[in-house]
Amino acid sequence: KSDAKTCVLQVKYWRSVDPERSALYYLSRSTEPEALIVGLTPDTRYFVKVMAYNAAGPGPESERSEERTFKKAPQKPPTAVKVEAYDPTTVKVMWRYVTTSPDEEPLLGYKVLYWDADQDVESAHEVFVRLGEALEAYVRDLKPKKRYKLRVLAFSNGGYGTKSSPAWEFQMGTSTGGLLMKTHIPGIQKKRYSVYQWAAMRRIS
Known part of the structure; x- marks a missing residue:
């Protein structure tokens, strides 16, 4: 009887158009009956076999399974991204629709990333918008006088x-103030100058 705590799973995979001898291997020591294989070619059929190892040795290979990977992720970014003040702790984000090509999977939606301007994008918070909803999102619970950066995908x-x-960079005003936007202007941006525009806080219908 196999001991799950000492069991190792070997996943063998190769493109269906290639011979089995070209297969690559992935070893998993997880106790979960699954493995995540990355770096595969989009929209491509692969053959897969699985084998388990434990202290008693290797077990038999599973039957061959064939699966197709998804097509590519969206290659184009959202354009015409715009950020407007909504209330003292909220901004409204808008953008244009992203079109996909035949070699890309159909869109499921959009994600707005926002983070403290002095932090890395890896620390970003997320707001999801599903396909079919309005091309806008509300980023809430922002802090007065705090600087943020924002991108959409x-x-x-x-x-x-x-x-x-580029990323939108903005600074929230005070509770009675507004929103301070940092706008990049072609030509000026190359000289590393920054132009700030003051937008009064207002409700947007």
Whole structure:
């Protein structure tokens, strides 16, 4: 009887158009009956076999299974991203629809990333918008006088797409103030100058 605590799973996989001798292997020591294999070619059929090992030795290979990977993630970023003040702790984000090509999976929705301006994007919070909903999102619970950065991307079964660029950078005003936007202007941006515009806090219908 296999001991799950000492069991090792070997996943053998190769493209269906290639011979089995070209297979790659993935070893998993997890007790879960699953493994995540990354770096595969999009929209491609693969053969897969699984074998278990324990202290008594290797077991038999499973039957061969064939699966197709998803197509590519969205390659184009959302454009015309705009951030507007909504209330003292909220901003409204808007953008344009992302179109996909035949070699990309259909869109499932969008994700808004926002984070403290002095932190890395890896620390970003997320707001999801499903496909079919309005192309807008509300980022709430922002802190007065705090500086933030924000980007938007589309996603599908193929993964997360390209982020909008450059990142929006903005600073919340006081509870009775407004929103301080940092706008990048072509030509000026190359000289590393920053232009700030004051937008009065207002409710947007």
